[in-house]
Amino acid sequence: MVYAKNILxxxxxETIQTVVKxxxxxxxxxxxxxxxxxxxxIQLAQQHQPDAILLDVMMPDMDGVATFKALQADTNTSMIPVIFLTAxxxxxxxxxxxxxxxxxxxTKPFNSLDLPEQIAKILHW
Amino acid sequence: MLQRANEAIALLNQRGQIVAVNDPAAAILGLPPGRLIGRPWKAFVNTPVDFSRLHRGAQPEDQATGEKYISARRVTRSHAAPFGRPPHVGAHVGVHVGALSPSQLLSQPIVEWSLTRNILPRRHLVVFRDRGDRTTQAEVALAQQQQQAELFAEVALKIRQSLQLEDILHATVTEVQRILGADRVLIYQVLDDGTGQPISEAVLPQYPKILGMQFPEEVFPTDYQQRYAEGRVVAIANVRDPSAGLAECLVEFVEQFDIKAKLIVPILHHPVLQTPLAGTGASDTAASPRPVALWGLLIAHQCSESRQWQDSELALMQQLADQISIALAQSQLVGNLEDVVALRTTALRQQEEQLRLITNALPVLIGYIDREQCYQFNNQAYEDWLGLSLVSLRGKHLREVWGAESYDRMQLPVQKVLAGEVTTYENEMVGPDGQGRSLNITYIPDFDAAGTVQGFFALTSDISDRKAIERMKDEFISVVSHELRTPLTSMHSALKILSTGRLGVLSQDGQQMLEIADENTERLVRLVNNVLDLQRIESGDVTMEMQQCDAANLIIHAIEAMQPMAQQQGVTLESQPSETPIWADADYILQTLTNLLSNAIKFSTVGQTVTITVEKQGQQTLFQICDQGPGIPEDNLDSIFERFQQVDSSDSRRKGGTGLGLTICREIIEQHGGSIWVESQIGQGSTFAFTVPSSPRSRQEQKSTSLQGKQES
Incomplete structure (x- = not known):
């Protein structure tokens, strides 16, 4: 049984955010x-310490890889598991x-209804 | 004294005229003695003797002066010297034959004569001996005939040895002048307007030359021409003799050239049928023979004195005129031939020039390479592309021109073309400006008559633009596919969420609409995935990660993946695979298997079975997916692996396919160096089969076979 999680x-x-939510x-x-x-x-991660982070790889300015490295570099966030979302x-x-x-x-496209199962499987919850 | 002599004898003066003759001699010469006095000796014999030279005691001279004795040697050779003594200066030996006409030959007396110089002061003695008996006559006649034939053959040979009309005519007049001992021999050409001119002449130096003079039409009226055209021959012994029928004005005309006797035979022209020249439409000229026309006249003049022309001389002249006719025809033929050759040569040169222009203007490298792999020809483009002069390229080896790296990629195709195969491949080069070029190269073998490859033609085109466009296309497909994924994720997820009913319950129709949207979004997702897969595999972006794996394992995985779909369709999946090694990228073989299984399930109906088998066959492993579906029409068996080539496009919609699945399968299998095919009969189901290498070694062998196959196709 997986208890209620908080996912960043x-x-x-934004539509992805919505359907994932x-x-x-x-x-x-x-x-x-x-x-x-x-x-x-990164700011939200530091503030709320989510159970896992779903991170899109392709983003303008600071992309997923750079964001991941920043999260890893910060001791406040380095322990939070990160799962890339990629096309x-x-x-x-x-x-x-x-x-x-x-x-x-x-990988995209995914069905957001399947996400909890996929995440749990990856993170061995 | 003369009359008392038993022999027939005559005395000649220094000019060769008869000054005394006895009865036997008169009988032989055929005239009463009174009429013989003053006549030139040579009017009676066919072997000319120059008495002025005899008088001077000169040696027989050469042809060059335009006169020549029939040499004693010749007579000796053609038949024994008549008096059994060797010829010597001053004793000219000859043979007189009354007539050469073959019918008369044997009935005419055959007379031998000998001439002894200066037997008395300023007098020469001629002694005749009638050979009388027919056998001897026949012998002599035969000898004479042979001599004439030899003379004629000699002239004819000279005529035939040359194809140049001018040379032929010159040879003719020279020989005729020599043989007849005439003072002038000329060839007079009749021109179209009725005028004419001598175009070849052999004349003794003491007489005026007529060569090149223009003669007005009045000298040779049209009716004369007509008669000559019909073959008339004119022999005039004395132009002043009224019986000769020459008009006074003409006598005056001819006398200005010292002409005392003349012999004229026509030269007729038998026009050769025109050889139709290509494109001249001259075929009508070949339809009917054209009439014989008078081309000109062969004329012999005696200027020193009047001369009784012999039938034999006439005959010789006529025969030679005939030879000239033949020569004219030949010359016309040669002329025609030369025209044709000239025309064709011009056409060839033009074609060659056109080809050269085209060859040089084409933005393609055109080269010829010999068996030693050295350039023997390069078009202008080589200079432009490689920055090397054409002269420096000639004879250079391929490796020298293209560099070791490029040459490595050439070696296999070069080997193949030298083995006689047309070969096409792609290569890369860096130009003198440092710019890279992608090249498409075709080698065409050049066989000699024995079928041996002498070398090969290389046609090289720059496909850099095409390659750039291909890269852009690939990039575009890749970007579009990626960009499509994000909105697809949103649509797909949103529809799935809606269909849970947890955001509100839809009417039945609403639910149906939602299902349609959902199904088609899924299909769109598959399509995007397939397009991207195919693009990646085709562009070579994907490298197959080959490793040793177990085919049975892959089949079990594929069945597991497709089991839900099979159950949904009421189809049984059947397989009992035993461990079989393959050298392959497990992910891609799994993709191929699930793809083929998915197809097989889609086209099966409830209760049917799909069977998967695998077996090692030599160096390869054969997979077979067998269904009991409707089967595939024979004409579709080949095209079915092409993109968007479903048997029935409505199937695609009904079955939710993308039309790319089999194309992807084929690409995957070909990347493995294997092959894929389908066997099917309408109503009997289909079997999709593919092979992959069993081991890395067989992979190498298959790859080279597959490469050859690709290059041949």
Whole structure:
């Protein structure tokens, strides 16, 4: 049994934030925080210490990889597991991302109703 | 004394005229003695003797002066010297034959004569001997015939040896003048307007030359021409003799050239049928023979004195005129031929020039490389592309021109073209400006008549632009596919959330609409995934991570993945795979298997079975996915692997396919160096089969075979 979790999503697409929020809540009753940029996400992560971070790879200005590195570099956030959301489905690309030290990679398009199960599986909840 | 002599004898003066003759001699010469006195000796013999030279005691001279004795040697050779003694200066030996006409030959007396110089002061003695008996006559006639034939053959040979009309005519007049001992021999050409001119002449130096003079039409009226055209021959022994029928004005005319006797034979022209020249439409000229026309006249003049022309001389002249006719026809033929050759040569030169222009103007490298892999020809483009002069390229080896790295990629195709195969491949080069170029190269073998490859033509085009566009296309597809994923995620998730009913309950129709939206979003997701997959595989962005894996394992995974779909359709998936090694990228083989399984399930109906088998076949492993579905029409079996080529496009919609699945499968299998195909019969189900290498070694072998196959196609 997975207890209610608090998930931070960092994605510049607001519709993604919305569908993820509904998916997490409807399926698992999890709470969700949303940030539209890397810096905003880092700030929220520091403030709220979420159980996991869903981080979009492709974002303007500060992209997912840079955001991840910043989170890792900060002792306040370095222990929070990060899962990349990416449109790049190629195995090689997934491996490259995983090599950075993230907990997992979920490729778009996904069904947000399936997200809690996928996250739980990745993070062994 | 003369009359008492038993022999037939005559005495000649220094000019060769008969000054005394006895009866036997008169009988032989065929005239009463009175009429013989004063006549030139040579009017009776066919072997000319120059008495002025005899008088001076000169040696027989060469042709060059335009006169020549029939040498004693020749007579000796053609038949024994008549008096059994060697010829010597002053004793000219000859043969007189009364007539050469073959019908008369044997019935005419055959007379031998010998001439002894200066037997008395300023007198020469001619002694005749009638050979009488027919056998001897026949012998002599035969010898004479042979001699004439030899003379004629000699002239004819000279004529035939040359194709130049001018040379032929010159040879003719020279020889005729020599043989007849005439003072002037000329060839007079009749021109179209009725005028004419001598165009070749051999004349003794003491007489005026007529060569090149223009003769007005009055000298040679049209009716004369007509008669000559019909073959008339004119022999005039004495132009002043009224019986010769020459008009007074003409006598005056001819006498200005010292002409005392003349012999004229026509030269007729038998026009050769025109060889139709290509494109001249001259075929009508070949339809009917054209009439014989008078081309000109072969004329012999005697200027020193009047001369009784012999039939043999006439015959010789006529034969030679005939030879000239033949020569004219030949010359016309040669002329035609030369025209044709000239025309074709011009056409060839033009074509060559056009080809050269085209070859140089084409933005393509065109080269010829010999068996030793050295350039023998390069078009202008080589200079422009490589920055090397054409002269410096000639004879250079491919490696020298293109560099080691580029040459490495050439070696296989070069080997193949030298083995006689047309080969196409792609290569890269860096130009003198440092700019890279992508090249498409075709090698075409050059066979000799024996079928051996002498070398090959290389056609190289710059496909840098195409490659750039391909890269842009790939990039575009990639970007679009990625960009589509984010909105698709939103749509897909939103629809799924809606269909849970937890945000409110829709009417039944509303629910149906929602399902349609949901299904098609899923299809769109698959399509985007497939397009991206295909683009990646085709562009070579994807490298297959080959490793040793177990085919049975992959089949079990694929069945597990597709089991839910099969259950939903009421289809049984059946397989009992045993461990079979393959050298492959497990992810991609799994993708291929699930794709083929998905297709098989889609086209099966409730209760049917889809069977998967795998077996090692030599160096390869064969997978087969067998269904009991409707089967595929034969004409579709080949095209089915092409993109968007479903058997029935309505199937695609009904079955939710993207039209790219089989294309992706084919790309994956080909990247593995394997092959994929389908066997099917309407109503009997379909079997999709593919092979992949069993081991890394067989992979290498398959790759080279597959590469050859690609290059041949």
């Amino acid at each position: 999503i960092i994605d510049d697409e 509904f998916g997490l809540q409807l399926t698992a009753g999890w709470d969700m925080l949303a940030a539209s940029s890397g810096p905003e996400g 790049k489905a190629q195995a090689a690309e997934k491996s490259q991302l995983k090599a950075l030290g993230v907990s997992g990679v979920i």
